[in-house]
Amino acid sequence: MKRISAWSVAAVLLVLLVAGGLRAVEARRAKQAAAAAAPAETVIQLAPADVVRPARRTLAQTLPVSGTLRAVDWALVKARVAGELTGLTVREGDAVKAGQVIARIEPLEYQSRVRQAQEQADSASAQAEVAQRTYDNNKALVDQGFISRTALETSLSNLNAARATHRAALAAVEMARKSLHDTVLTSPIDGQVAQRLAQSGERVSVDARVIEVVDLGRLEVEATLSAADSVAVRVGQRATLRVEGSGLLDPSAAAHQVDATVVRVNPSAQAGSRSVLVYLRLDRSTGFRQGLFAQGTLAVGEAEAVALPLSAVRIDKPAPYVQVVIEGRIVHRPVQTGPRGQVGGQTLIAVQGVDEGAPVVAGTVGQLREGTAVKLTAPVAP
Structure with missing residues (x-):
């Protein structure tokens, strides 16, 4: 009886061992199958050019400016008296000198007015002489009683x-002579x-416009800035400005790039837009024309x-990051942006919220999902 019980216990133990082994084998096979079914995690390789590091820099703060070229000296020659216009021979593009006769108003009517006023002045002079003699005679008679x-x-x-009548007649003569002089139209400035x-x-x-003369020797840009930007100007x-169309004959950058200086800032904002006009004088005007469009950057400080x-600061979320x-993982770090500036021809922006020297993915890489595994192929110098 004792021998039967011992064999029974041994059999139970053997069954338990076999069942445990089978379960372990099945668990191992299930784990291997799951591991084979799960895809391997993708690791993105970042080259040194794909990573930038925040660094403390001195930013040259600039403002974008654009506007139209205008001549500093220009004039509209207008008719100062009414009449028939004669002798107008200059056309667009012709050069004129200051004081050059541009045209004339038919002077016959105004010559007649001068003669008429002169005759009236002579008559008033004769009447004044008669009154003078009368006064002198009466004064002698009064002295004799x-x-x-x-x-x-x-x-x-x-x-x-x-x-008084004589003086008024002389003034009328001057006015008539002034009108006769105004029949000759001259250019007030040198130009084209x-x-x-x-x-x-x-x-x-009267005041009819005849020609417009511009002097291209001095040009300036009339730029429009917002009220907030104009405070720093x-x-x-x-x-530094680039002028459209001026580099067609000479493709070099210097042909249509020119430096300028702020010479005036309008003290009043424009009604409606609330923008402020700023005037920049070009350092050179050779090769430029009035009316061309210019755009560039204005340095306002450091x-x-x-x-x-x-480009490294992304704005596809409500807050920049x-x-x-x-x-080894991508983390989206929110930042606060500050002023922009130019350093070595590259536009930089001041940021707060990221450590100096931290590896930041460059803008050329594009957006990466947060938590993506990455690997730097080589250390990047700050």
Whole structure:
């Protein structure tokens, strides 16, 4: 009986051992199958050019500016008297000198007015002489007691009136001569004809525009800035501009790039847009024309801050952020941005919220999902 019980226990133990072994084998096979079914994690290789590091730099703060080239000296030649326009021969592009006769208004009518005013002045002069003689005679008679002093005072009043009439007639002569002089239209400045607004033989009215003259020797850009940006603009600040179309004959960058200086800042903002006009004088005007479009950057100061390339700061989320590599994983780190500036031709932006020297994914890589495994192929120098 005891022998049967021992064999029974041994059999039970053997069954348990076999069942445990089978379960271990099945668990191992299940783990291997799961490991084979799960895909291997992708590790992105980042080259040295794909990583930038924040560093403290001195940023040259700039503002984008754009505007139209305008001549500093320009003038509209207008008719100062009405009449028929004659002798207008200059056309667009012709060079003119200051004081050069541009055209004339038919002077016959104004010559007649001068003669008429002169005749009236001569008549008033004769009347004043008669009044003077009358006064002198009455004064002698009063001294001898032949007439009353009242008659003398009357003759004195007549003399004063005659003199006033004579002076008024002389003023009329001057006005008539001024109108006759105004029949000759001259250019007030040296320059070139930009517009011809009338034709010979046309009857023009007072203040009618005849030609526009511009002097291309000095050009400036009328740029529009927002009210916030205009606060940092001061007279004397320098800008680098590129002018459209001026480099067609000469493809070099210097042909259509020119430096400029802020010479004036409008003290009033424009109604509606609330923008402020800033005027920049070009250092050279050779090869440029009025009306061309210019754009560039205006240097308004310097700032020292921890900066990154502008392209490394991503804005596809509600708040700007950078992609930082921490322990081989991508972490989206929110940052606060500051002023921008140019360093070595590259646009940098000041950032807060990322450590100086931390590896940040460059903007050329694109967006990486947070938690993505990455590997730096080579150490990157700060």
